[in-house]
Amino acid sequence: MNALGRVAAWISDLRLAIVLLLVVAIASGLGTAIPQQESSEFYHRLYDETPWLGFVRGDGILTLQLDHLYSSDWFLALLGWLGLSLMLCSWRRQWPALRAALRWVDYSSPRQLSKLSVAETVASPEPQADLDRLGALLTARGWRVQSQAGRLAARKGVAGRVGPLLVHAGLVVLLVGSAWGALGGQRVERFLAPGHELELLDRRGEGQLTLVLEQFGIDRDPAGRPEQFRSRLLLKNPAQADAPAQEQRAEISVNHPLRHQGMTIYQADWALAAITLQLGKSPLLELPLQSFPQFGNQIWGLVLPTRPDGSDPVLLSVTNEAGPVEIYASDARLLGRLVPGGVPLEVNGLPLRVASILPASGLLLKRDPGVPLVYAGFAIALVGCGLSLVATRQLWAIAETDRQRLHVGGLCNRNLTAFASELPLLLGSLHAPQQG
Template sequence: MGQASASRLLYRLAAWISDLRLAIGLLVVIAIASGIGTVIPQLEPEGLYHQLYDRQPWLGLLNGERVLALQLDHVYSSGWFLSLMAWLGLALLLCSWRRQWPALQAALRWIDYRTPRQLSKLSVAQTLAAEDVDSCLARLEQLLRERGWEVQRHPDRLAARQGVLGRVGPLLVHAGLVVLLVGAAWGALGGQRAEQFLAPGRTLELIDSRGHSQLTLALDAFAVERDPAGRPEQFRSRLRILQGSGIDAAAVEATELEDGQARTPAQAVREAEISVNHPLRFRGVTFYQADWGLAAITLQLGRSPELQLPLQSLPQLGDQVWGLVLPTRPDGSDPVLLSVASEQGPVDVYGSDGVLIGSLGVGGEALEVNGLPLRVRGVLPASGILLKRDPGVPLVYAGFAIALLGGGLSLLATRQLWAIAEAGEPAGRLHVAGLCNRNLTAFAIELPLLLGQLSSPDGCRG
């Protein structure tokens, strides 16, 4: 009795997990969670979430601490999101096992109806009077085979079917979704992501988890395209991938070489231009044009040589403002703050009291700052390049392909037809009936047209 109760409990649990309504609910929750992942920045430093949401909580409910506690900073690799996908995958597998697989097995089995009474209970049924029912049955078999039906013939009856392949469609859809979920989970757990700002003429060396150099990425040129109002519209980077041993590692990291050159002589194996929405894929790694920034400013103080000084982001002055503190005396006193928001300038100069001293154009005239002529010779932009390695991408694409194939096959109607020849005096009768899982109305119209071709010379009549 205990084993029977346990079996019933497991059956009920499997039925609940594989319920269509539950699967739809899981899809809705996963879609909402995916939407949240596109709204809240992902995989950023913790400080950014406190900066964004402590003063203005997200949706008025979640501050930075709660966003981090709920793992909303990495939705797609969070435990609860992966659990939802695992639950959906299990539901699809159980549904296939409990419903789709038995339906396919039933479709593959030949059903042998032996009496006219059995046929009269089917959805579409018709009876023809025939002087020679055997000839009518043979003619019907011939017509069905000419139209691509599979036919199983008995002396006084036949069974035929068409479109059995359509029964495979739902199984393939479920299988494709499961493969897609596995690929997405694998990519979330086993993928790597690194974002670096790279100035033209500099290089990034990609290393594996053991510190071995894999290849080197060189930035030859970077340009920011702007609209008439000066707002950035598009970013473009011209890249060279220098020869390495290939990318085949458990982890990929990016480090910038200080001298701007590769440590060992290297030869370019790939040259390409990337821009927003046009990434480069190479040996399992995808290079995205993600952002832009300002790397350095070239200054001239009086008659001094040109000095290239690094710029730092100044979020307290704005979202896209960079600058540096520059002393104007040999002893480091009387510092001024230089701030710039575009590689085209202007460069604003602020005194130690925070008062604006003036603005400098890039390549323009000098500005007297604390008795010292100051010129801006150039501003060097930096390309924000996102490197991602996602081992689950092939599975995701394969899952989409399998699901699309299954969806296409699911559109095929599965039709079944039976005919029984009943001898009699002075005339016999041919009983024909059929089933169709899709567009039954069209099948009900087509069947009389098919039987209409059984009229003379065989002596069949409706």
């Protein structure tokens, strides 16, 4: 065997494919454990002080491409290696096995049958008549029979030989779909306040879809903890050459996404977008809120000066849209609390009132062109697994007229013990009608 043949034999080794499957499964588990597609600051903030596994910090996460694992170079290389291994294994092993199963094998001597896994010889006053009855009985039981002078060959369950080939083909299609989705997919995550819109562009920079958030609400339990988030959306499709502009309204919530023209829109998270204040007798002012992760999880606020020259700033802190808004001085003293829509509070001589707090909907938009291939791959693999459970049975019989004997032998790739116990019953049933 030349060097190329040895490499092909190594790549197509079933043991290598199993190892690659395990590695891909472990890598996929890492992608589940580590948040994906976040900013580099996010990983430094999350893992610099508390390293992942005790030693992998933010720089290590980014260097190993664990922040975008499913589209990383090494993960795609693993998928390609596994796909090549499965294709070579199918070409070198499964396809020849299928061709051999479809090819009729002719055994012409009793000695050949005696060497098979299951073989039996019975005395027969009329071997040729028993051979004919055996052929008719096998045909009635769903066997395919090929008869020749003084002998026959029969087989059943050849579809089981197609199963392993379909499993490999399904896995290859699944891998192609996964790689295509990782390379050609789109992922957009935005916080959108009610009344605001998000315009999506295609690859040519033209408007593809305008997403308007009409209303956003949070369902909370009696303790005030969020249970469900709901967004009412208006989707606007721009006019095309062959179609007018279209609008569609829909509501999404957690675990109830919206699928629209190949894109899936998920209700992913929530935040607080803005706070509406009144300072003294001023008009209502809508000011943006920002997250303060250094103070805790899901804490938003803003720094507000209380003097015309910008001095004496206070920090307004809030954890949900219902309030209360806590006011802290520059020395971290709590100055008071305000309820949205409630009475004003004098802060450093300035009356301050909170009119409302505007929540924002966290939307995740994903387009994965590889999803149809992934589903098709799963379907093909499942059909292959089902067919692989079908036992392939082969049987040969030779009528030895001069010695009044009938020789029968067979092969089975699955549950050979059951096949061996059925063969005597099959031969015994040849004379059952006559005995009745």
